Amino acid sequence: MTDATAARDSAATETAPTTDIAVVRTGTALADTVVLPPVPAGAPTASGPTAPATLEARAVSAWFGSHQVLERVSLTMPAGQVTALIGPSGCGKSTFLRTLNRMHELIPSAALAGEVLFEGEDIYAPQRRLTDARRRIGMVFQKPNPFPAMSIYDNVVAGLRLTGTRVSRREKDELVEESLTRAGLWKEVRDRLRQPGGALSGGQQQRLCIARALAVRPRVLLMDEPCSALDPTSTRRVEETIHELAGQVTVVIVTHNMQQAARVSQQCAFFLAEQGTPGGIVEHGPTEHIFGTPEDQRTADYVAGRFG
Numbered sequence: 001m002t003d004a005t006a007a008r009d010s011a012a013t014e015t016a017p018t019t020d021i022a023v024v025r026t027g028t029a030l031a032d033t034v035v036l037p038p039v040p041a042g043a044p045t046a047s048g049p050t051a052p053a054t055l056e057a058r059a060v061s062a063w064f065g066s067h068q069v070l071e072r073v074s075l076t077m078p079a080g081q082v083t084a085l086i087g088p089s090g091c092g093k094s095t096f097l098r099t100l101n102r103m104h105e106l107i108p109s110a111a112l113a114g115e116v117l118f119e120g121e122d123i124y125a126p127q128r129r130l131t132d133a134r135r136r137i138g139m140v141f142q143k144p145n146p147f148p149a150m151s152i153y154d155n156v157v158a159g160l161r162l163t164g165t166r167v168s169r170r171e172k173d174e175l176v177e178e179s180l181t182r183a184g185l186w187k188e189v190r191d192r193l194r195q196p197g198g199a200l201s202g203g204q205q206q207r208l209c210i211a212r213a214l215a216v217r218p219r220v221l222l223m224d225e226p227c228s229a230l231d232p233t234s235t236r237r238v239e240e241t242i243h244e245l246a247g248q249v250t251v252v253i254v255t256h257n258m259q260q261a262a263r264v265s266q267q268c269a270f271f272l273a274e275q276g277t278p279g280g281i282v283e284h285g286p287t288e289h290i291f292g293t294p295e296d297q298r299t300a301d302y303v304a305g306r307f308g
């Protein structure tokens with residue numbers, strides 16, 4: 001095991017429960033800034049079909065230091081569906097998203113309580129490894145963050161190394177084509193796979209990041225405002241990609257764009273943090289109900305653009 005692998009794995013197990021709050025100690029950098037470790041022998045492979053998985057948050061609370069930002073949030077994100085997290089700025093949507101694949105614990109001072117069940121098993125259980133959660137539950141960020149000097153091909157493959165997934169040389173080419181196709185980018189880049197990822201347009205870079213996340217064949221894909229840095233055409237292209245992925249992978253997306261939530265999701269959860277209280281879900285359900293016949297007046301006001 002390399003130092004980098006050991007550091008990542010120890011971060012996964014260094015959760016020291018104090019009453020019901022796990023105080024997370026961290027020493028690792030964000031996935032996109034780490035030096036890529038070699039994949040250890042015996043690591044999981046990327047081959048074989050994968051099915052979308054159900055993710056269930058149970059009573060998730062989150063803190064930054066003494067500041068509580070989420071209070072007992074529970075939400076089931078059904079397999080193969082797109083769930084949109086909506087709500088005003090600062091209500092905890094991104095924090096909630098980061099608890100779903102253990103990214104939250106990378107932030108110094110972060111703490112967490114509750115459970116996140118992946119197909120019924122808690123990803124925070126002591127015997128669960130951080131790398132397992134990251135491999136099964138991929139993430140795409142607000143700003144496209146490919147490795148700019150690395151080739152398009154190597155950017156896609158980098159996802160495998162970051163999560164410690166083994167793949168044979170022969171399978172690599174297939175996986176790169178498959179991932180870029182699923183991300184809706186293959187036709188645009190197939191003749192220039194050796195060019196740097198940083199030479200692509202912003203929208204193409206974001207689809208490259210989606211391809212990188214898909215290369216490990218995650219069963220859930222988390223997307224944190226994936227289109228907020230993109231122009232309308234690129235936004236539409238990423239939305240088409242999300243449509244195409246639905247059914248193959250469970251998608252959870254944070255968005256401020258109500259039309260986008262209505263276009264891409266089957267289920268919506270409306271988050272709110274009122275008057276200095278921690279964020280929570282006011283209402284969730286099928287997207288057409290949240291937008292058409294919401295039960296809570298605050299949801300109705302928000303989706304109609306009356307606040308936030």
Ligand SMILES: Nc1ncnc2c1ncn2[C@@H]1O[C@H](COP(=O)(O)OP(=O)(O)OP(=O)(O)O)[C@@H](O)[C@H]1O
Nearest residue numbers: 064069087088089090091092093094095096107256
């Ligand atoms: N790294 C951090 N350290 C300390 N506090 C943080 C950190 N990240 C977020 N917070 C705080 O947690 C609260 C929730 O933030 P979060 O980003 O999850 O909300 P959000 O609903 O996603 O907001 P936005 O829509 O603006 O992205 C805010 O009060 C924010 O200031």
